Amino acid sequence: MGELGGFxxxxxxxxxxRDPRERVRDYKQYFHTQPEAELREQxxxxxxxxxxxxxxxxxxxxxxPDWNDAVYRGEWRQAIEIAHETNNFPEFTGLICPAPCESACVLDINDDPVTIEQIELAIAERAWASGWIVPAPPRERTERSVGVIGSGPAGLAVADELNKLGHAxxxxxxxxxxxxxxxxGVPDAKLEKWIIDRRADLLAAEGxxxxxxxxxxxxxxxxxxxERHDALVVAIGSRVHRDLEVPGRELEGVxxxxDYLYQRNRAVARMEGRPAPEPQIPISxxxxxVIVVGGGDTGMDCMSNSLREGALDVRMLDVYPELPPTGRHETxxxxLAPKRTRTTYALDEGGERQWNAEVVAVQGDGRVQRVLARRVEGSSSRDLRPVPDSEFELPADLVLIAIGFSHPEHEGPIxxxxxxxxxxxxxxxxxxATSSDGVFACGDARIGQSLVVTAIAEGRKCARMVDRFLGGSEPLPPPEDPDAHFIEHQAETAGSVTMSHPLPAES
Ligand SMILES: Cc1cc2nc3c(=O)[nH]c(=O)nc-3n(C[C@H](O)[C@H](O)[C@H](O)COP(=O)(O)OP(=O)(O)OC[C@H]3O[C@@H](n4cnc5c(N)ncnc54)[C@H](O)[C@@H]3O)c2cc1C
Known part of the structure; x- marks a missing residue:
């Protein structure tokens, strides 16, 4: 273990x-890991x-605890091996996971938990920078093929696992x-997109x-x-929006x-020279x-993008009450991961959040001009009660609905x-396994909207079931060179992600 009594x-x-006043002027990652000496202490x-x-x-x-100990001893290469044993993409979770592991850290009972997420990110980035993460294709192929629909974290994880087992x-x-x-969805301020490309290129180079x-x-x-594949995995996410059912919803500017986040992420891609379709109806x-309806991650990401675009003001309306910023709620x-009011990055950058506020109407002359809201009491969607005579009005030129997703799209594969x-x-x-023979499902499409870490876990477990269905439960031999993960990365050996169709027009 690390240092005896180090905690x-x-x-x-x-x-x-980074300073919020500075970072709100660009789209770069808004935080960095601490220097090595500090991380080892942590x-x-x-x-x-x-x-x-x-x-x-x-x-x-x-x-x-195993990777914490490796980092404490300065054994970074061992640490990435440990991380990859259970997680295909530690660089994604190291960046954007809400870290339920830290809430479960024993130190969180009466102290601050270990900085697990930050250490995970540092392990992954050091491994990439040192050339320790390189293509390691399977030595043998099984002659079985699998189609995966959807390339979110669930689809990527299931693809990675099945490819490693030798399936095409x-x-x-x-x-x-x-x-x-x-x-x-996630803005570059939280996860720069070259990080996804880097991992996808590695998977492509592996087959x-x-x-x-x-x-x-x-x-x-x-x-x-x-028909084309021996098995099919449906990993299409949960993309049917919950709508705001109030008068005026149909107004322009709502x-x-x-839709807004797709446009912003594509705009940043174009700024950085990556191809992305132009929007047919631009949202700026x-x-x-700007009024953001809904207080979750999606709303925060809308807020941070709006501030970067130069909004006059951005206000988030959340129907739920404010919780204590520290300590744990009795539930x-x-x-367990606590219900706790967090000051998130977008609020530090200048956004405002209003609690117990429910939108009752959107008003305007063809275009939205204001939002009517009222105060509500209660702690869950089932027991919200309006406070009499509490209606208020807010100016609004753009209303963004961020109240979640109900389920996956049924039209299409389902x-x-x-x-x-x-x-x-x-x-x-x-x-x-779904109700159709040889068809499997994982990620948000199976469990509803969740987290990146859950989606990766879903993909890994689903791969085991697909492999069993394909009759490949015997472990395949390891890659030829047992040290293959650590060969100097040869950029020219890396494959790339292909586009089968021209860029679709954005709706
Ligand atoms: C704005 C926003 C911010 C978030 N921030 C965080 C965060 O900070 N941390 C965190 O842990 N989680 C976050 N989440 C949640 C997390 O992103 C999701 O839980 C996770 O991405 C789900 O993974 P998935 O692979 O199941 O689905 P998705 O990521 O939704 O991927 C599904 C894929 O399937 C594709 N697809 C769908 N239908 C078809 C079809 N018919 N044909 C071909 N392809 C299809 C889609 O284009 C998509 O690429 C956020 C979610 C949102 C919306």
Whole structure:
């Protein structure tokens, strides 16, 4: 383990965040990891608990005390091996995971938890920079093929796992680039997109075939794909928006958050010289009063983008009450992830959040001009009660609806393959196999909207079931060179992600 009693001597040091006044003028990552010496000290705070609750808190079951100890000893190469044992993409989770592992850290009972997420990111970035993460294709192929629909974290993880087992994997993605919501929802300030490209190029060099610009159900039918492959995985995410059902919803200037975020992520891509379609109906926050409806990650990402575009002001309306910023709510005792009011990056950059505020109407003359709202009481959507005579009005030129997603799109693969659905409209696949033989489902499409870490875990477990279905339960021999992960990276050997179709017009 790390330093005996290190947690008594060393205090937690968080990510180093850039000055909000500076970072709001660009689209670069808004935080950095601490220098190596500090990270090693932080790793030494891990107590190597007899029962490491952090394993349990992480959907991937990451071997956190082991990598903390490796980092404390300066054994970074060993640390990335440990990280890759349970997580295909530690650089993604190191950047944007809300870190349920830290909430489950035993130190969180009466102190600050170990900086697990920051250490994970540092391990991954050091491994990439040192050339330790290189293509390691399987030595033998099984002559079985798998089609994966969707290239979000679930689709990427299932593809990576099945390819490693020797199956030929093709990923079909309707957007122009891979990554799902990590590319088109999450802003570059949280996750710069070259980080996704870097990993996708590695998977391609290992043999995964990516076909971007293929909308399954439109460009090719799911039935055709089922015939083409020995197994099919549906990893299409949960993309049906919850709508704001109030008078005035139809006014110009009222949009779903994801329509705005797709446009912003594509605009940043173009700024950086990557091809991306121009919007047919541009949505801009520049010089506008912006109201964001909904207080989650999606809303925060809308806020940060609006501020970067030069909005006059950005106000988020959240129906729920403010929770204490520290301590734990009685419904989420340790080691559960706590309900806690967090000051997130977008609020630091100048956005405002209003609690207990429910939108009752959107008004304007063809175009939105104001939002009518009222105060509500209650702590869940089931017991919200309006406060009498509490209505108020806010100026609004742009309203972004960020109140979540209800289930995956049914038109397309789900309807074509006549897959059974659960009560919430997700694909019914209790152990990843759906109601159609040889068709599997994972990620948000199976469990509803979740997290990147959960989606990766879903992809990994689904791959085991697909492999079993294909009869490949015997472990395949390891790659030829047992040290293959650590060969100097030869850029020219890396494959690339191909576009099967020209860029689609954005709707
Ligand atoms: C704005 C926003 C911010 C978020 N921020 C965070 C965060 O900070 N941390 C975190 O952990 N989680 C975050 N999340 C949640 C997280 O991104 C998702 O839970 C995760 O991406 C789900 O992964 P997935 O692979 O199941 O689905 P998705 O990421 O949705 O990927 C599904 C893919 O399938 C493709 N697809 C769909 N239908 C078809 C079809 N018919 N043919 C071909 N391709 C198709 C889609 O284009 C997409 O690429 C955020 C979500 C949003 C919306």
């Amino acid at each position: 008594l001597r060393v205090h937690r040091v968080n990510f180093d965040k 790793g030494g705070r891990c107590m190597d608990c007899g029962v490491p609750f952090c394993h349990e808190g992480c959907p991937l079951g990451n071997l956190i 994997v093709t990923v079909y993605e309707r957007d122009e680039g891979v990554g799902g919501l990590m590319r088109f 995964v075939e990516f076909r971007c610009g293929v909308d399954v159900g439109r460009d090719v039918s799911a039935a055709q794909l089922r 949009h779903f958050a994801m 926050a520049a010089n506008k009063h 989420t005792p340790w080691p 309807d074509e393959l006549a897959l059974d659905k659960d009560a919430r409209g997700n694909v019914k696949a209790p152990v990843y």
